[in-house]
Each structure stands twice: as structure tokens, then as C-alpha cells.
Amino acid sequence: MTVADLDIDDLVERMDLEDEEDVREVVGFFLEAAAPRLVDLQSAIAAGDQANTRHHAHAAKGAAKSVGAGVLADHLIAIETALATSDWPEIESRGALLLSSLAQVEETLATWIPNFEPVK
């Protein structure tokens, strides 16, 4: 099964969205909230801070799953799993992919909504 960068069809169904404007609002909110959270997570990983890594990864995972950002959610789940065994090489390699996965969410949205303006 292929995990989508952003499963818009599922999001539309689950969240009762009616049009492009609804999708733009919901995914836009996600992108705005997720970016600083992922930066904080990367800082925690760089510092080897287990508690904050767990806290930010768990919170970001919930948001990623809620919006249907499957690839990003998978990286976050992998980070949470690797924390259980203190597998820091795995945590660091997954951590390095977070912002590019978020950018993919934005790209998918831009493809779906031609006039979508990327979040600054």
C-alpha cells in the first residue's frame, strides 16, 4: 500500500469539507502549526533530548494523522518507536526527512488547488 503525502479525499470525507476553500483552510492551518513543531522536534533530536523528542513527535504525529499526511506521520511513528530502544541513528535519519515531507504536503495541496499560495 502506498502512503500518500496528503490524502485529500479522506480528509474531505472525514472533516465534512465542501470545497477548495475548506481544504485550503484546514490544510493551511495544519501547515502553519506543524512547521514550528517540527523545527522544535529537530532541535530536540539534535540535543539528544529524549523527553522533548517524545513530546513533539507524539503531538506532531497526531496532527499529521488528523490531516492525512501519511508519509510525515510514518516518519513520526518511526521516531516514537525508535525512542523505545534509544535508536538515535534511526531517530536522526527520520528527523532529517521531516521538513521535506511537510514540503511534499504543501506541494500536493498546490497541485490540488491551482491557486494555492504556499504558507510562508
Place this chain on the structure above:
Amino acid sequence: MCAVEVEGKYFVVVDDEDFSRFAVERLLTKRNAQIISAIDGATAIKAMIEAVTEGKQIEAVITDLNMLPVNGLELLKSIRVGFPGIPRTMPVIMFTALQGFDLVGSAMALDVNAFIPKPVSKNELYTALEDAKYEPPEFQEAADYRRIPTPGSDDLDNIVRKLGLDGAITPLKEEEPVTPEVTKPVEDGQTEEEEIKTEEEVGIGPVSMGRILSRDYTSPSGKIILGCDTKLSKNMINRMKDLRRIDPDLPQMLWVRIEQPAESKS
């Protein structure tokens, strides 16, 4: 169509993760509900007390389970024990994920009205609201709820202190331990064959309320959801059905005691 009318009604939405909270709030505001937002159990209680003081009538609380410093369990317990002005029977709907299953037993003992999975969906949310409205649990006395443990959270006494509500909650007279009902010992002269027949396996669907678990009901990873000796209420059975919808790998069968016929005295 949703059988629950939410327009103009107040709902408390509690989640420490901004987007997850936003998602629930949006589903409700789309149908013109009013939202009281909170980021953990303590801020929720404070916001609810303020809302009630302002004359707002709260329809239901929709809360995450894992939050800091006060989690969803402690919030549920606070409501069931009774804060001033907040009805103890307030419907509480709780999000849970597979890794939160070690806490759901306490939530069931505190008569949570429904479990719903994350990520939220329109259908799950409105079905839960409907269940909460039309199938309320049989609520216990406040003291019964007061004794239920709520791991992973700041406790009720601290919340009361932090909110400046000392004296608002009646403490227990003594630290009364939870005493599970003890299985009747095998009597002299009872054969081994009779001993074996003290329990039976029953499905969650047909099991009737009042039956007592003869073994722990556990998740596939071994977490105890409901412990041995738990007396099943109708609400517990319904919540187990919720959990099986969230995780179909949960066992659909339970071990319960066989009710022995009353001995006739001659």
C-alpha cells in the same frame, strides 16, 4: 443525517495538540455549535466553571486522553466527582489511540460516555454525541468515582488547589482502598470438575450486564483493559464495543464467572 442538534449549544473541546483540537472544533462550528476550548484538563475545568457562572449550559465535553499536566482521565474524574455547577452526569467523549489502552479501563470505571478514535471523523463524532445523549450510563455515587486511580496525571486535589477551590470538593472520610469482590473459594468436598465450571467464555456482543470477569480482559500487547473481578455495567460493555471498532485486534471474547444457583437450605 445527525440526530443530535448542536446548533447554538456549548461544547468543551480539550486537546493539547492545536490541529487535532481545531479539527474537532471545526466539525462542530460547521453546524453552528459554540466552542469552549482548552489545552488540558485543568484549563478545561476552569473554563467550564467560568462558562457555567456566565449561565452557559454545556452540552458535552470532548477530550483527548493523554495531556499534561492534567490528562483526560483526571478531567473525567473531576466531572464525575462533582465540581460546583458542573453536572456530574455531563457527557464526556474521549479520544483514544491504540497506545492509550492502558488508561481506558479507568475511563470505563469513570463512566466515560464514548470512545472515539483519532484522527477524528464526522461520523464517529456525531455517533458518539448521539450515544452520549440517548444511552447515558447508570452513574455511581461521587465517592465511588473518587477512589478510581488516574495514572499519568496531576491529581484532583492539586487541581482544586491550583484553581483556588479548596473546600469545593468533599474529601473521602478515610483513604478507603478499592476492594475487588473476591472469588468464592472452593468448598470442601467440591470436585475438581465442578471447580473448572466456574467460568465461561462469552462474546462482547451477547454478554449481559452484571456479569463478573473471571480473567483480565487485555489488549493484544498484554495491557490490562479491565481487570479480573470487574462487574460489567452496560456502559462498560458499550465502551468495549467502541474499543473494538478502534482496534479490531482486541479480543471479542471475555471470560466471565458462571453464576452459581443459590444454595437451598433445608
